[in-house]
Amino acid sequence: MIEVSNISKQVKTTEGTLTILDGINLSLSAGESLAIVGPSGSGKSTLLGILAGLDLPSSGSVSLNGQDITAMDEEGRAAVRAKTVGFVFQSFHLLPGLTALENVALPLELQGDKEALKTAAYYLQRVGLEHRTTHYPRQLSGGEQQRVAVARAFACRPVILFADEPTGNLDTGTGEKINDLLFDLNKEEGTTLVLVTHEHNLAERCGQRLVIAAGRQVAPSTDVTHVTRGSTA
């Protein structure tokens, strides 16, 4: 489902070239789940972005669902994203002018789905928000907003769901509920799940764990707090 071979990412900054990721390899089959863990600034979000085809690695290749997305142009990657990928973000990214239902329906509508609103209502019910469909994001709590975001992500029936610290902004109890939701849906829909997290229990629930420190893949048991970033001037 996801094949990553030896990717690295460098960016140019005013202080020289900064290596954010270096030599990451990874393989994940359909329906599995993967946790990307590591300290803040270690490159987790960057990696997620590359896996999801939102960004390109400086070297190495990524293939999703058997297609090498690093060889495609932006248009091609957009097409793959549209068919295969769904997202849940740390800061929810709901559109403030749309109701919960419309937020969930929007990606479906953009795909030309005639049943968009119906499907959206179904997934809102799945996340337990059937009574909040006409509410705007500002009228919802953080947990509720994230549940709307989860419903939106699953409503498109993605093959792979990417989540960047989906519970990072929520209290532990609420976070647990969101996590349960993600894994339930992962099981029921057979969705492959890739999530970035700081939380130990969440990482434990995943079938596979990728630990990175300062941009490098390390063995899951390594004490990651002492690894420092290698940078070339």
Add this chain to the structure above:
Amino acid sequence: MQALRMLLRTWRGGQLNLIIWSLVLAVAVVTSVSLLAERIERALTAQSSSFLAADLVVRSSKPIAPEWVAGALQQQVESAQVLTFASMVYHQDDMHLASIKAVEGSYPLRGLLRRTTTPFTTDTSLIEEIDYGPAQGETWVDARLLPLLNIELGDEIELGEIRLTVSQIVVEEPDSGGSYGAFGARVLMNFSDIEAAGIIIPGSRVTYRFLMAEGASGADGFARYSEWMEDQLDVHDRLITPDEAQASIADTMDKGRRFLLLAGSIGVVLAGIALALASHHFAAGQTRQVALLKSWGIAASRVRSLYLQQSLWLGVGGSAIGLLVGFAFSEILIAVVREWLPISLPMAGIRPWITGLATGLLCLAGFTLPAIWHLPAQSPLAVLRDDVKVEPVSSMARGFLGVIAVAALLFWYSNNVYLSLAILAGFGLTTLATVVIGLLMLRVGKTYGEKLGSIWRLASSNLWRRRSQSIIQMVGFSGAIALLMIMSVVRTSLIDEWRWQLADDAPNHFLLNVAPYELEGVRDLVTAQNLETAGWYSMVRGRLTQINGEGITEEQRDKHESFRRELNLSWTTALPEGNKVTAGKWWDELDLSGDIAPVSLEEELAGELGLEIGDLLNFSVGGLIFQARVASTRSLNWDNMTPNFYFLFPEGLLENYPRTSMTSLYIPPQQKLLVNDLLRQYPTVQVIELDKIIDRIRSIVSQVTSGLEVMTLLILSCGVLVMFAAVSLSMSERLQESAILRTLGSSRRLILGIQWVEFSVLGVMAGLLAAIGAEAAVALLQHYMFDLPFSWHPWLWLMGPLAGGLLVGVLGVGYSRKAVTQPPLLVLNSL
């Protein structure tokens, strides 16, 4: 469809309000002004037609060619022939050199004749309005002819070989307004009696008029016919259009119209700025949505098409609402100015609607599209990282596009290069000054603000930190203020200029041809009524006999009646008020001791007579000949209703010739009977009654003025919209900062104080900078558009900063009050 749905949702979310309002207002202003202008234009043409008694007139010294009449008949254009000449009329032993007017049955083609059977009456219930002239064998005459010939209604008078029965008193002819030429009493008769009278023989001085008006063939048919007619004219003929018929009203109306145009143009520019600001704001709010769309795999091309479609819907929808609002507004404006339009206002054509729609679409293309152009390039990575942003189209390029759009609109809309350039220049100067001086002032403010209290320190460093936004806001503020200044200055000076016309005691009657032996009596009559004249002017009646030693040719005589008539020659030391020397020199620069006297001519007449500075003229006054050299030409002021003179000499030359006197005076309506007493006792005195015309001018001026006020209000609301757009530009950032300060426990005083200082400083600077642009634009406009003298406007420099600071400050603080009245969390959540 998806695009429309997205647009409607965005609208529901309130993010489109500013854009839609700006668009609606731009379209509404343009539509209402064009509708109004076009409808009034049409009504005015119709109305001036009544002053001609026709839509078009040819005046000729030759009989009207039968082909013209036949052509009119064939092309279904209405026509009438009118003859005027002077001839003796008799009754028993009495006679009078009357001013005869013979009219065909269809006269008047436009406007109405007023007649009565009660001589000298002013009672309107006794006066009848009709659209035909006297029947064959009948004549309608001036009331003063009755005492002159000692006759009563029903008596017969002799004219050449025939006798005509005096059946009616003619009170007013539609086409007599402002006629200074006729000294004899009017005798109106039927055209078909002329031949039998046998008074027109070759060589008779007759003026032939051919009146034409739109008939069954409609406007197109009339246009075709009049075009054909123009090709037929020769030196003997002169075409008179409705525009020329009423010079004094035309000038007021013309300036009113120009003001309307100016106000409309300013409205367009203001709405354009508002739209640009609103679009900028809108685009900033859309970046997150675009990033999200792209993360879902929506291709850039699809995003672009979605936004283009939304813009199109926005343009069409906004313009449609704008057209409706504009229509409603024009109806309101018309309701205000309705009274002085006696005829119903014709409907406007399609053009104003097209203009309105085009404005909407062009504004969108010039302001909104450039502002959202970069959106599709937004990287989807922005959903993961906040620092990923695309650069919008550079503000230089956007400014350039905006200026092109505004310029195109201005030119197309006003059809006037000066007006467009003046507005562009004023606005450009203001923008330039704002960017350059504004930045400097912000810098200086930051440096010195640090030494001041905490509010000032925070505010000035905020302004500097947000400087690019501050500058954009300031451009909005100063642009709006400058344009409003331009409008109010022009409005004020126009209204000042017209004020005399609204003065209650402006002269409304002229008394002419008062003989020296009558002067005492007439004066007594006037003073007995407690009335005051504008002073008595003497004049001598003389003929022009030679130009540069050559006699007046037959051809010249045909061409202009001043070559065949006695002219009014007058004298003065000082240049009369309102006159301007347009060529040559006035007395004070001349040596007056020479043998040949200088003479000063009215400029237009000089042109018509083909006279130039230095020409030597011979005048004959009662058989005595004297010479004069053309020393200057003058333009006259026809607006002020005081006596005007075509031929002016220095003092000490004409005093010994037989002279008559003239004056102008104000006769209040309730003392109007004085005119009748005067005419009964002194029938040879000619009275020109301008009271009706003056009343009309006055009501037109006051209505035009209130029209201007309504328009000013509309434009003001455009200005406030711009301010609003500019204020809201930085609002979410400011509210966020305020909410954070609030969370940290800052007092209401500090938070609002900072906002107050920031906004009022921006407003004061904007007001000051606006004065620069406004002063420049006003100078251009006054000179090229409104014929007003240049003047400084110190109050602009004072009021600009004051009003700017206050208005912007109040708006800004009002807007950000939310930050202190609501709990900080609520504020942060709603952003």
